[in-house]
Amino acid sequence: MIAPVATKVTSAAELAELRETLVAAGKQYVKTLAVCGGTGCQAYGCQQVIEAFAAELKKQGLDDTVRLRPTGCHGFCERGPLAVIQPAGIFYQQIQLEDVPEVVAKTLAGDEVVERLLYKLPDTKETIEKEHDVPFYAHQQRLVFGANGMIDPTSIEEYIAYGGYAALAKVLSGMSPEAVIAEVLASGIRGRGGGGFPTGKKWEICRGVPGDRKYIVCNADEGDPGAYMDRSILEGNPHSVLEGMLIGAYAVGSDEGYIYVRTEYPLAVKNILVAIDQAREIGFLGENILGGAFSFDVHVSRGAGAFVCGEETALIASIEGRLGTPSAKPPYPAEKGLWGKPTNINNVETWANIPLILSRGSKWFSGIGTENSKGTKVFSLVGKINNTGLVEVPMGITLREIVYDIGGGIPDGRKFKAVQTGGPSGGVIPEELLDLPIDFDALTAAGAMMGSGGMIVMDDRTCMVDVARYFMNFLREESCGKCTPCREGIKNMLEILTRICDGKGEGEDLDRLQKLAAGIKAGALCGLGNTAPNPVLSTLKYFRDEYETHVKDKRCPAGVCTALITLEVVEDKCKACGRCVKVCPTDAISGGKKKVPARIDQEKCIHCRACFETCPFDAITIT
Amino acid sequence: MTEETFHITIDGEAAETRKGETLLEVCRRMGKDIPTLCHHAAMEPYAACRVCLVAVVDARGTAMVPSCQYPVSEGLVVETDSADVKEARQVVLELLLARCPRSDVIRELAAKYGVTETPYVSDDPDQTCILCGLCVRACEEVLGIAAIGFSDRGIERKVGTPFEEASEVCIGCGACVTVCPTGHILTVDEDITRKMETWNTELELAACEDCGRRILTVKQLDHVRGKLAEQLPMDRLCPACRRSRTAERMSRIPTVAGDKSPT
Numbered sequence: 026m027i028a029p030v031a032t033k034v035t036s037a038a039e040l041a042e043l044r045e046t047l048v049a050a051g052k053q054y055v056k057t058l059a060v061c062g063g064t065g066c067q068a069y070g071c072q073q074v075i076e077a078f079a080a081e082l083k084k085q086g087l088d089d090t091v092r093l094r095p096t097g098c099h100g101f102c103e104r105g106p107l108a109v110i111q112p113a114g115i116f117y118q119q120i121q122l123e124d125v126p127e128v129v130a131k132t133l134a135g136d137e138v139v140e141r142l143l144y145k146l147p148d149t150k151e152t153i154e155k156e157h158d159v160p161f162y163a164h165q166q167r168l169v170f171g172a173n174g175m176i177d178p179t180s181i182e183e184y185i186a187y188g189g190y191a192a193l194a195k196v197l198s199g200m201s202p203e204a205v206i207a208e209v210l211a212s213g214i215r216g217r218g219g220g221g222f223p224t225g226k227k228w229e230i231c232r233g234v235p236g237d238r239k240y241i242v243c244n245a246d247e248g249d250p251g252a253y254m255d256r257s258i259l260e261g262n263p264h265s266v267l268e269g270m271l272i273g274a275y276a277v278g279s280d281e282g283y284i285y286v287r288t289e290y291p292l293a294v295k296n297i298l299v300a301i302d303q304a305r306e307i308g309f310l311g312e313n314i315l316g317g318a319f320s321f322d323v324h325v326s327r328g329a330g331a332f333v334c335g336e337e338t339a340l341i342a343s344i345e346g347r348l349g350t351p352s353a354k355p356p357y358p359a360e361k362g363l364w365g366k367p368t369n370i371n372n373v374e375t376w377a378n379i380p381l382i383l384s385r386g387s388k389w390f391s392g393i394g395t396e397n398s399k400g401t402k403v404f405s406l407v408g409k410i411n412n413t414g415l416v417e418v419p420m421g422i423t424l425r426e427i428v429y430d431i432g433g434g435i436p437d438g439r440k441f442k443a444v445q446t447g448g449p450s451g452g453v454i455p456e457e458l459l460d461l462p463i464d465f466d467a468l469t470a471a472g473a474m475m476g477s478g479g480m481i482v483m484d485d486r487t488c489m490v491d492v493a494r495y496f497m498n499f500l501r502e503e504s505c506g507k508c509t510p511c512r513e514g515i516k517n518m519l520e521i522l523t524r525i526c527d528g529k530g531e532g533e534d535l536d537r538l539q540k541l542a543a544g545i546k547a548g549a550l551c552g553l554g555n556t557a558p559n560p561v562l563s564t565l566k567y568f569r570d571e572y573e574t575h576v577k578d579k580r581c582p583a584g585v586c587t588a589l590i591t592l593e594v595v596e597d598k599c600k601a602c603g604r605c606v607k608v609c610p611t612d613a614i615s616g617g618k619k620k621v622p623a624r625i626d627q628e629k630c631i632h633c634r635a636c637f638e639t640c641p642f643d644a645i646t647i648t
Numbered sequence: 649m650t651e652e653t654f655h656i657t658i659d660g661e662a663a664e665t666r667k668g669e670t671l672l673e674v675c676r677r678m679g680k681d682i683p684t685l686c687h688h689a690a691m692e693p694y695a696a697c698r699v700c701l702v703a704v705v706d707a708r709g710t711a712m713v714p715s716c717q718y719p720v721s722e723g724l725v726v727e728t729d730s731a732d733v734k735e736a737r738q739v740v741l742e743l744l745l746a747r748c749p750r751s752d753v754i755r756e757l758a759a760k761y762g763v764t765e766t767p768y769v770s771d772d773p774d775q776t777c778i779l780c781g782l783c784v785r786a787c788e789e790v791l792g793i794a795a796i797g798f799s800d801r802g803i804e805r806k807v808g809t810p811f812e813e814a815s816e817v818c819i820g821c822g823a824c825v826t827v828c829p830t831g832h833i834l835t836v837d838e839d840i841t842r843k844m845e846t847w848n849t850e851l852e853l854a855a856c857e858d859c860g861r862r863i864l865t866v867k868q869l870d871h872v873r874g875k876l877a878e879q880l881p882m883d884r885l886c887p888a889c890r891r892s893r894t895a896e897r898m899s900r901i902p903t904v905a906g907d908k909s910p911t
Binding site: 192329347350352353356487501502503504505506507508509512513514515516517520533535540541543544545547548549550 | 689693695696697698699701711712713714717718731735736739743744747767768769778779781782790797798800801802804805863
């Protein structure tokens with residue numbers, strides 16, 4: 026740990042000097058052990074592992090030469106608790122408490138690798154020593170997220186030593202607000218929160234609106250099921266978000282900002298509050314930042330976790346202390362936002378990209394990605410995938426690379442079926458589009474959307490009608506209820522989908538769904554409603570036959586919809602072990618002993634699948 | 649400074665509009681029939697019921713916008729009667745009809761758009777609230793009282809007093825009843841009590857000092873008095889008694905012709 030800085034930094038030169046001092050002080054450490062302290066690894070008990078490392082380092086007398094760095098999320102959540110030992114870059118996974126003394130003695134005191142903690146390739150079982158050689162990381166380009174492993178999120182000194190606040194210093198040492206906006210425009214970055222609106226354009230509009238007071242807002246109301254990239258950035262690198270906001274505030278002419286974050290993200294709230302305190306102490310927030318005329322400060326506003334509060338106008342209402350419901354646009358927040366003042370809202374990941382663009386230049390940034398989608402995107406890769414976690418990839422990478430090269434494919438040897446992108450506002454992408462280059466426009470054209478970057482992988486045992494039903498149920502719960510199409514329409518779409526899954530679908534139901542979807546899309550008040558029908562529309566587009574099988578044949582091809590399945594015993598495979606007979610709650614299974622194969626009485630069977638889950642011989646089929 | 653004007657086209661007709669006007673205002677001025685449910689001239693646009701949808705056509709395509717809220721801008725091209733617009737309103741009306749199948753207002757409006765039945769299921773056939781928010785807004789925005797508000801979310805959203813308990817702040821003015829487009833809010837005066845039935849609230853009616861008739865609640869009277877700097881004469885009388893007292897007083901004014909009071 027570098028000693029905290031006590032004095033204010035009042036110029037760019039002082040900041041550069043401080044950075045040199047901090048880097049020099051860091052040289053006392055021969056090695057750094059970065060242990061992931063993200064929320065995923067916390068669930069695996071990384072906190073105890075970190076404490077054990079601290080005690081062990083002290084015990085073995087290494088605490089002066091080995092730096093223990095608790096960090097934010099490294100992304101490979103599937104394999105936590107994780108640690109990386111620098112400078113060698115050795116990657117240990119699934120570290121248990123009992124591994125700690127050995128790691129300290131062998132790898133930290135010496136240069137020996139603990140073989141069993143290394144990542145093994147699933148097919149060849151070959152071990153991989155370095156983090157950047159692990160396939161999960163090797164295919165990524167971690168511009169925004171990479172810093173998570175290199176800094177302690179609760180230490181502004183580590184952020185500065187890593188090059189933090191250099192972009193702010195550059196901006197405040199002679200760049201005009203117009204020049205900053207021009208740079209962001211030239212970078213081509215588009216909003217990472219969902220809509221994909223060009224960030225520079227947004228800033229330009231807000232700057233152009235007359236007003237004595239303007240606000241900057243960071244939207245950290247991430248609410249898509251399965252998505253947690255914004256959470257992990259706020260937890261792991263809060264200063265990068267603050268630095269981005271500071272640059273944005275300077276560019277649009279604002280001196281006050283808000284971070285709207287959900288209370289369900291306690292670590293993110295804690296770390297951003299720590300970061301704000303540190304930034305105030307050192308003088309990066311407050312009056313006359315870095316000795317110039319620019320002043321800016323930030324408040325944290327905690328939301329209660331309503332999905333709709335991620336929508337800009339609802340978010341504004343919530344910060345103002347009103348009911349978090351959207352209002353119609355125009356006027357846009359850039360003209361009339363928080364307390365009626367021009368307001369610029371960007372999402373966490375967008376803000377975290379800004380310091381990179383300003384320090385490395387728009388040319389560098391726009392060199393990454395596709396023609397109309399620049400830079401990288403962090404996705405949360407979840408669902409039926411081997412390597413669950415957060416991945417950062419250049420725009421334009423194919424879905425196939427994400428799912429197979431990084432994600433390691435589908436578990437249990439199952440077949441890939443589709444990916445849901447963009448959360449409840451997005452849609453599914455089927456297997457035939459696996460080679461689709463992922464960017465804003467390609468995803469929209471395919472009927473899905475980038476959204477904030479959720480990616481839920483589904484295998485062949487996933488029913489697409491059930492998936493659509495799941496998302497409509499989520500949206501039914503999360504619709505604010507203000508406008509008729511969203512409130513009433515989603516409820517009715519859900520009822521139709523439930524009916525179809527229950528085997529009570531009617532011939533006209535698919536047309537009804539289409540019509541309702543079109544009506545909600547066109548007629549709803551806000552983005553939540555306008556995009557709400559997407560999960561249904563995209564599953565209908567790519568998996569219409571599956572819907573039809575449910576409606577016409579009263580069958581669920583994936584074997585998911587309980588009312589539509591039949592469980593049967595394959596006599597050749599049945600070894601008459603009797604396990605299914607024991608677990609059946611309705612005594613629907615006869616036989617199954619004395620070499621007589623089991624038989625399921627369809628009248629009594631309640632489709633609970635207990636027999637299917639229990640059978641060790643795969644002798645029970647679901648059709 | 650001259651007022652900024654915008655030239656727009658509505659259903660092929662050119663229209664001159666002023667900055668700050670909404671499409672609904674312009675359409676109504678032009679005699680176009682745009683239905684509304686959540687709109688009231690005394691309140692800010694709310695854009696929630698969506699029956700006033702019209703189409704804005706530009707290079708990017710056609711977008712449905714709520715005319716009650718959408719501000720005019722130069723060169724706007726608007727359709728209020730196209731097949732798309734009708735269809736969008738039809739979907740909304742089918743949904744509202746499923747919500748409130750017995751509401752005459754909804755049935756009549758729906759029938760006007762050819763919607764006489766709905767393909768969707770009604771959860772509560774006696775429901776008459778369409779959640780237009782007029783009552784809530786009249787109480788909060790116009791009167792500044794906020795006795796009622798929304799609770800819950802989505803399809804469970806409802807209007808009421810906090811925790812559906814008797815309101816401590818409701819003055820029983822009945823503005824909510826007046827603005828409600830579907831007659832959902834019930835109130836009745838019985839003896840010395842005004843019952844705001846939908847809000848589980850009862851209020852005492854003040855008696856006219858002359859005739860004893862009760863037409864206003866005590867709280868409403870206090871509310872009105874509180875807004876005035878001075879006390880008005882005869883503010884404890886009902887309008888009828890006020891009239892007759894005024895007439896009586898006027899009768900005592902000496903006439904120009906003679907100076908004796910009439911008998």
